[in-house]
Amino acid sequence: xxxxxxxxxxxxxxxxxxxxxxxxxxxxxxxxxxxxxxxxxxxxxxxxxxxxxxxxxxxxxxxxxxxxxxxxxxxxxxxxxxxxxxxxxxxxxxxxxxxxxxxxxxxxxxxxxxxxxxxxxxxxxxxxxxxxxxxxxxxxxxxxxxxxxxxxxxxxxxxxxxxxxxxxxxxxxxxxxxxxxxxxxxxxxxxxxxxxxxxxxxxxxxxxxxxxxxxxxxxxxxxxxxxxxxxxxxxxxxxxxxxxxxxxxxxxxxxxxxxxxxxxxxxxxxxxxxxxxxxxxxxxxxxxxxxxxxxxxxxxxxxxxxxxxxxxxxxxxxxxxxxxxxxxxxxxxxxxxxxxxxxxxxxxxxxxxxxxxxxxxxxxxxxxxxxxxxxxxxxxxxxxxxxxxxxxxxxxxxxxxxxxxxxxxxxxxxxxxxxxxxxxxxxxxxxxxxxxxxxxxxxxxxxxxxxxxxxxxxxxxxxxxxxxxxxxxxxxxxxxxxxxxxxxxxxxxxxxxxxxxxxxxxxxxxxxxxxxxxxxxxxxxxxxxxxxxx
Amino acid sequence: xxxxxxxxxxxxxxxxxxxxxxxxxxxxxxxxxxxxxxxxxxxxxxxxxxxxxxxxxxxxxxxxxxxxxxxxxxxxxxxxxxxxxxxxxxxxxxxxxxxxxxxxxxxxxxxxxxxxxxxxxxxxxxxxxxxxxxxxxxxxxxxxxxxxxxxxxxxxxxxxxxxxxxxxxxxxxxxxxxxxxxxxxxxxxxxxxxxxxxxxxxxxxxxxxxxxxxxxxxxxxxxxxxxxxxxxxxxxxxxxxxxxxxxxxxxxxxxxxxxxxxxxxxxxxxxxxxxxxxxxxxxxxxxxxxxxxxxxxxxxxxxxxxxxxxxxxxxxxxxxxxxxxxxxxxxxxxxxxxxxxxxxxxxxxxxxxxxxxxxxxxxxxxxxxxxxxxxxxxxxxxxxxxxxxxxxxxxxxxxxxxxxxxx
Numbered sequence: 001x002x003x004x005x006x007x008x009x010x011x012x013x014x015x016x017x018x019x020x021x022x023x024x025x026x027x028x029x030x031x032x033x034x035x036x037x038x039x040x041x042x043x044x045x046x047x048x049x050x051x052x053x054x055x056x057x058x059x060x061x062x063x064x065x066x067x068x069x070x071x072x073x074x075x076x077x078x079x080x081x082x083x084x085x086x087x088x089x090x091x092x093x094x095x096x097x098x099x100x101x102x103x104x105x106x107x108x109x110x111x112x113x114x115x116x117x118x119x120x121x122x123x124x125x126x127x128x129x130x131x132x133x134x135x136x137x138x139x140x141x142x143x144x145x146x147x148x149x150x151x152x153x154x155x156x157x158x159x160x161x162x163x164x165x166x167x168x169x170x171x172x173x174x175x176x177x178x179x180x181x182x183x184x185x186x187x188x189x190x191x192x193x194x195x196x197x198x199x200x201x202x203x204x205x206x207x208x209x210x211x212x213x214x215x216x217x218x219x220x221x222x223x224x225x226x227x228x229x230x231x232x233x234x235x236x237x238x239x240x241x242x243x244x245x246x247x248x249x250x251x252x253x254x255x256x257x258x259x260x261x262x263x264x265x266x267x268x269x270x271x272x273x274x275x276x277x278x279x280x281x282x283x284x285x286x287x288x289x290x291x292x293x294x295x296x297x298x299x300x301x302x303x304x305x306x307x308x309x310x311x312x313x314x315x316x317x318x319x320x321x322x323x324x325x326x327x328x329x330x331x332x333x334x335x336x337x338x339x340x341x342x343x344x345x346x347x348x349x350x351x352x353x354x355x356x357x358x359x360x361x362x363x364x365x366x367x368x369x370x371x372x373x374x375x376x377x378x379x380x381x382x383x384x385x386x387x388x389x390x391x392x393x394x395x396x397x398x399x400x401x402x403x404x405x406x407x408x409x410x411x412x413x414x415x416x417x418x419x420x421x422x423x424x425x426x427x428x429x430x431x432x433x434x435x436x437x438x439x440x441x442x443x444x445x446x447x448x449x450x451x452x453x454x455x456x457x458x459x460x461x462x463x464x465x466x467x468x469x470x471x472x473x474x475x476x477x478x479x480x481x482x483x484x485x486x487x488x489x490x491x492x493x494x495x496x497x498x499x500x501x502x503x504x505x506x507x508x509x510x511x512x513x514x515x516x517x518x519x520x521x522x523x524x525x526x527x528x529x530x531x532x533x534x
Numbered sequence: 535x536x537x538x539x540x541x542x543x544x545x546x547x548x549x550x551x552x553x554x555x556x557x558x559x560x561x562x563x564x565x566x567x568x569x570x571x572x573x574x575x576x577x578x579x580x581x582x583x584x585x586x587x588x589x590x591x592x593x594x595x596x597x598x599x600x601x602x603x604x605x606x607x608x609x610x611x612x613x614x615x616x617x618x619x620x621x622x623x624x625x626x627x628x629x630x631x632x633x634x635x636x637x638x639x640x641x642x643x644x645x646x647x648x649x650x651x652x653x654x655x656x657x658x659x660x661x662x663x664x665x666x667x668x669x670x671x672x673x674x675x676x677x678x679x680x681x682x683x684x685x686x687x688x689x690x691x692x693x694x695x696x697x698x699x700x701x702x703x704x705x706x707x708x709x710x711x712x713x714x715x716x717x718x719x720x721x722x723x724x725x726x727x728x729x730x731x732x733x734x735x736x737x738x739x740x741x742x743x744x745x746x747x748x749x750x751x752x753x754x755x756x757x758x759x760x761x762x763x764x765x766x767x768x769x770x771x772x773x774x775x776x777x778x779x780x781x782x783x784x785x786x787x788x789x790x791x792x793x794x795x796x797x798x799x800x801x802x803x804x805x806x807x808x809x810x811x812x813x814x815x816x817x818x819x820x821x822x823x824x825x826x827x828x829x830x831x832x833x834x835x836x837x838x839x840x841x842x843x844x845x846x847x848x849x850x851x852x853x854x855x856x857x858x859x860x861x862x863x864x865x866x867x868x869x870x871x872x873x874x875x876x877x878x879x880x881x882x883x884x885x886x887x888x889x890x891x892x893x894x895x896x897x898x899x900x901x902x903x904x905x906x907x908x909x910x911x912x913x914x915x916x917x918x919x920x921x922x923x924x925x926x927x928x929x930x931x932x933x934x935x936x937x938x939x940x941x
Binding site for chain 2: 431
């Protein structure tokens with residue numbers, strides 16, 4: 001302890017409001033600010049990221065992160081992603097290789113229930129690989145803010161992998177719709193989600209059909225208002241955003257015919273989503289007080305543009321960003337400034353974030369947020385710097401804590417507030433995870449065994465051969481030969497972890513950790529109340 | 535044996551007041567219990583308690599109606615007008631024993647058709663007022679007489695739902711197949727180290743202590759054979775197993791007064807099915823789970839009431855995709871040893887076009903709070919005055935609702 005530094009620490013604490021420990025050095029006071037930034041715009045600090053921000057400074061780091069395309073990705077990450085073969089398949093290819101084989105694709109012959117089940121089980125590889133890719137990017141990408149925004153926008157525009165065909169498409173949805181627009185224009189992001197097969201399937205608009213239209217037949221005979229409601233309630237205006245049940249119905253009519261390209265899908269070609277004019281309502285509609293003239297797909301684009309430009313949308317998105325990045329109950333003045341910036345820049349997400357991240361409200365909010373299970377698990381793995389060759393134990397922990405990746409059933413996505421996640425059971429589970437990780441017992445280093453579905457794959461190859469289709473590539477071996485010997489579980493050396501996180505641990509926590517037996521110290525840091533906040 | 539004495543928490547002082555006189559006061563008379571099951575996503579009550587006596591029902595639902603009783607796969611007749619979905623056949627013995635009743639055309643008077651707002655109103659007990667800071671089950675807990683224990687209220691699941699949030703600490707356990715698996719925190723040296731880190735009085739420390747207590751109290755008592763059986767793969771739909779585990783906990787831990795669980799997957803906009811299909815596939819394990827709960831409770835069933843509730847109902851007319859959209863009125867289910875069952879309660883408003891709410895939904899004739907208040911007053915024996923705290927602004931009691939529970 002260096003009492004002479006106490007005064008300086010107290011002053012800084014007073015200024016920045018960080019939850020500082022008495023007795024830390026002046027030099028690490030700026031580390032507190034850096035770690036605060038890394039806790040919010042990255043999935044927590046790593047030793048390398050901390051060193052980088054010390055070098056360039058927080059302002060430049062924020063600017064770098066707002067322009068992710070200029071940040072090179074580590075070769076190690078690119079290699080890991082290259083091993084996930086389903087990431088490279090298009091929506092239509094995924095459908096033909098892993099989706100249900102329709103009788104029309106199979107000479108009129110229906111697969112047996114056993115064959116269908118085997119095919120569904122084999123298709124699990126798609127979601128597994130998408131999950132692994134997401135975790136590896138979150139752990140190792142240097143475009144950390146982009147990955148944080150992927151978490152934010154995926155939950156904002158949630159799609160549940162367990163609904164129908166969406167297990168085929170959640171990975172593509174994230175790669176084609178969420179990540180490219182995560183820091184772009186909100187309008188483009190919204191339109192991309194509205195054109196995506198994943199969203200059109202998830203919120204049922206693929207079935208939304210004008211009754212009596214030429215294309216209305218079979219299951220496609222009427223209006224489905226599910227997407228029309230949620231795009232206003234959740235994606236744009238917000239529940240109090242000034243729309244009525246009549247607007248929901250009008251928008252549902254405007255969006256009739258926005259669905260899947262059924263014919264092309266069967267041949268594994270073309271975009272999976274398409275507008276079908278034969279199921280569209282070609283009459284004028286009154287939506288949010290404006291008359292929309294019949295023009296087919298352009299009506300939907302007009303309506304979506306109206307929603308993107310609506311001041312209620314600017315406020316709704318501003319509130320959600322401030323809640324995610326600053327506090328569960330975000331300061332109203334900040335929300336107003338962000339909404340204003342949103343309107344002034346036609347919904348430029350990077351511009352709004354720049355205002356947010358350079359605000360006093362953001363700077364002074366260290367430790368105010370309780371980590372979601374996703375953030376907690378990722379930040380722990382990043383802090384200890386363990387090489388994660390098998391992300392399954394991390395994904396399993398998120399799921400057990402109630403935040404399984406791509407598993408949120410409802411369209412509101414996972415929440416990011418303390419109320420939603422702090423619970424007695426979650427606390428003991430987090431401590432269990434921290435102890436396993438800190439003692440070196442969490443099996444993340446050893447690559448997972450190859451998927452045990454060789455027999456399924458063989459059966460399926462036989463099925464496919466029987467119906468004249470080519471056999472798709474086998475599930476990959478998941479970087480199987482990078483770690484030949486099974487590493488011996490061993491408690492982590494707590495010293496680097498103490499050095500990295502010390503500046504943001506309370507004096508009480510540091511004292512208790514230093515008195516604990518050595519093989520529990522890393523576990524105690526990771527399972528401390530301090531580390532569960534960001 | 536009192537396992538709490540074995541804990542040796544560093545913060546023992548904070549725990550001690552909660553121990554109180556260990557239930558001696560309530561041991562001579564059985565404590566009444568309440569289990570609430572929430573069906574998130576809005577279950578289609580018109581296909582659960584089917585108004586088969588009404589032609590308008592069949593006119594509105596050409597492909598998804600449940601057929602009249604008597605035919606193959608028809609509804610199971612409850613009375614001359616209503617029948618039960620055939621996937622709920624396992625509940626018919628409870629109906630015959632008069633331990634199961636339904637209140638039809640019930641729900642929240644708020645017209646909101648957002649799932650999330652409507653669930654909030656069911657959980658906070660104040661329809662139309664989203665800002666209420668706590669859930670009605672937590673306010674109920676506050677009103678219960680007797681000493682507090684850490685397991686007075688239990689939420690089944692990995693998170694704490696709004697309905698149980700509030701000033702009184704509540705336990706939660708997922709009760710999934712891994713519930714009884716040993717954890718690091720069960721090891722004394724790990725526990726004592728973390729006890730020191732969480733010795734404070736903030737919310738995180740409170741959650742930690744509550745989690746430790748609940749785990750010690752509940753999981754350690756799970757029978758060994760149950761832990762063994764759980765090592766295999768979870769069943770396709772695990773609600774019956776979870777309900778069985780909940781019953782086991784409630785019989786072993788006499789402190790549990792309130793329990794809550796939620797099931798999802800009821801938002802059937804598309805291909806809802808009729809006697810088979812999506813809705814049927816979800817109703818079957820729900821019915822089986824309620825039976826497992828009733829059986830598992832054994833003699834305690836006599837002192838337990840189970841309420842099944844959803845945020846709103848679904849449209850009377852089926853939509854263009856053989857599904858239903860967000861509606862208004864629904865049926866509330868109520869089961870238990872003291873239920874005056876075998877009867878449909880509430881005023882049935884009818885399904886003719888002119889009788890519908892906003893020309894699309896089943897109208898609401900019973901405010902859901904009246905049903906819950908009846909249970910709280912007559913079963914949990916809370917005084918009238920507590921209702922003003924638990925359901926402020928609740929309308930006056932009317933109709934035959936107070937007959938739902940046997941005196």
